[in-house]
Amino acid sequence: MSARDEILARIGRAVAGAQDVEIPRGYRTTQQVDDLVGLFAERVDDYRAIVHVIPGGDVPARIDELTGDRRMIVPDGFDRAGGWPELGTADGVITGCAVAIAETGTIVLDHGPGQGTRAQTLVPDYHLCVVRATQIVACVPEAVARLDPSRPLTWISGPSATSDIELNRVEGVHGPRTLEVIIST
Amino acid sequence: MSATFLGMPGNFPKNASQAVQNSQLRYNLRKATHTIRGKRAGVVAELPDWQELRAAGKAIKDHTLRNLDRYLVMMEEAVTSAGGTVHWARDAAEANRIVAGLVQATGEREVVKVKSMATQEIGLNEALAEQGIAAYETDLAELIVQLGDDFPSHILVPAIHRNRSEIREIFLDKMPEVPENLTDDPPALTEAARLHLRERFLRSKVAISGANFMVAETGTLVVLESEGNGRMCLTLPETLISVVGIEKLLPSWRDLEVFLQLLPRSSTGERMNPYTSMWTGAVEGQDFHLVLLDNGRTDVLADEVGRQALRCIRCSACLNVCPVYERVGGHAYGSVYPGPIGAILTPQLRGMSSELDASLPFASSLCGACYDVCPVAIDIPEVLVDLRSKAPHPAAERAGMKVAGWILNDHVRLAKAQRAATRLRGLLPKRLPGPASAWTDTRDLPEIPDESFRDWWERGGPDERA
Ligand code: SF4
DSSP: OOHHHHHHHHHHHHHTTOOOOOOOOOSOSOOOOSOHHHHHHHHHHHTTOEEEEEOGGGHHHHHHHHHTTOOEEOOTTOSOSOOOOOGGGOSEEEEOOSEEETTTTEEEEOOOTTSOOTTTTTSSSEEEEEEEGGGEESSHHHHHHHSOTTSOEEEEOSSOEEOTTTTOOEEOSSSOSEEEEEEEO | OOOOOTTOOSOHHHHHHHHTTOHHHHHHHHHHHHHHHHHHHHHHHTOTTHHHHHHHHHHHHHHHHHTHHHHHHHHHHHHHHTTOEEEEESSHHHHHHHHHHHHHHHTOSEEEEOOOHHHHHTTHHHHHHHTTOEEEEOSHHHHHHHHTTOOOOSSSSTTTTOOHHHHHHHHHHHOTTSOTTOOOOHHHHHHHHHHHHHHHHHHOSEEEEOOSEEETTTTEEEEEESSSHHHHHHHSSSEEEEEEEGGGEESOGGGHHHHHHHHHHHHTSSSSOSEEEEEESSOTTOEEEEEEEOTTHHHHHTOTTGGGGGGOOOOOHHHHHOHHHHHHOSGGGOSSSOHHHHHHHHHHHHOSOSHHHHHGGGSOOOOOHHHHHOTTOOOHHHHHHHHHHHSOHHHHHHHHHHHHHHHHSSHHHHHHHHHHHHHTTTHHHHHSSSOHHHHHHHTTOOSSOHHHHHHHHHTTGGGGOO
């Protein structure tokens, strides 16, 4: 008997006669938040990421200001000329996102146009992410409903961190040590 | 190579009494468990629907377990149609053989690993070493444990028993590139680990991971982490092998909306952990293999009382509130699964033939704090009591007497235990091994220094639960 068939048969025997259960979904699947941008900005800031809330028209100039002469990767589909071509020597990466969650201060990338590959958003030490106000949802269930599971997804809540040494929080282990978020209103 | 727990000698009372003599360990554990439980309480209190999420989490897991065969087949189909390959492993040896074979097929002799309890459970690193394959842990704590040739002591912060100067010594000793003047400042130590691993990430062709969840409907795997070493391993290598216990399944995509709220808040006490990666099948040109692991899980599933342990999402909240864990640390449990969950999972996965495993169900005062914080409402005291009744007699009785002596050696503790007994609706008195006179014989045994136990009570004991 193959391992597959044997495991399936063991399961069949183990649960024979057991009751099935209904799943109660009494939790909140949406939330009414008056100031989504404000809440999202506050929660991202809690993770010690840097947050800017500015009108959409000011975004390109702000990107110039923030990136200066850093060697920035600009992924395909991100509306900006130039960009550093080589991952290994890049200082940073600029991306958009697929959805953002106010309650948890989370940005989700689905690595579609303008969001780079998974490696591009991981290897450089600095990640600048532009979030449009309309991409912000209130809570986790709203985000899950908006996302496409067939795409690779990266949920980012603040810069990488560890508390492994005597429980001291240290920012920046292997992921980008600096996360900067521009919320474009 | 760090050793595994497989066949670790001793029994819980003996290991425990050694551990409580280690003041560094006790100090670190107390600090860690109290800090994390405080953070957890704060972020759990933020959600007015926590109990509804908990009820949903419990029911989703129970429904999955009831239909596990059907959902596993669904998972297999979804992963296969997304370009991945699915393997099935009845036990540790079979899983290790499959993984070693997959690595050998790539021609590589080195793999990078993301922290995974399933691969620790099966002793994968040691099995790979036998085949001449070096497995490198990349989680900072696991790296400390591996380089120090040591055992993890906590699910979430596995190196919590090491202080900064010990970590510095380990790094100086085992990382050739580290400068002599390395300080013991945590950021400096973290930077050393970052540099040590960076090159390895960029060079490695094969990675091995576990997963926190897998979604049957879509074939998606989910890994939650903090450091980014997970993203490195999941993303950069050409071949990714994930070894996942069959109980990690969720039926539908939507179910993640529950667990992505329950797990980070229960585990690290954050609204969300820094990074969560989700992928379905072979992504961005990667070769993807999923190894579905039984290794005793179907035996646990067959037990009507004990099967609820399979709901566990390994958040470690139960460790952080457990008065016994706080005093003895993770090593005393002799398994990758320490604390209250280990006390019910290990004896079920491995059986109770060794003295250590038979003593584990007694590693508890049945105070119930673990049940209160468990995000999937596992009634750990209920399973403990049930296992006690099943433990082989002589070994269990010896272990039980010692632990019972320790708990009952003080009228306050006795009051607590009696409260626990009431909570268990009369199950306890008839199941606690031995007559009352027996524990008076053992109450003077110096297993646990009285002094520190008093400390513990003054701090509030199990009532200070989050
Ligand atoms: S038993 Fe519950 S509290 Fe303990 S680790 Fe598992 S899910 Fe968390």
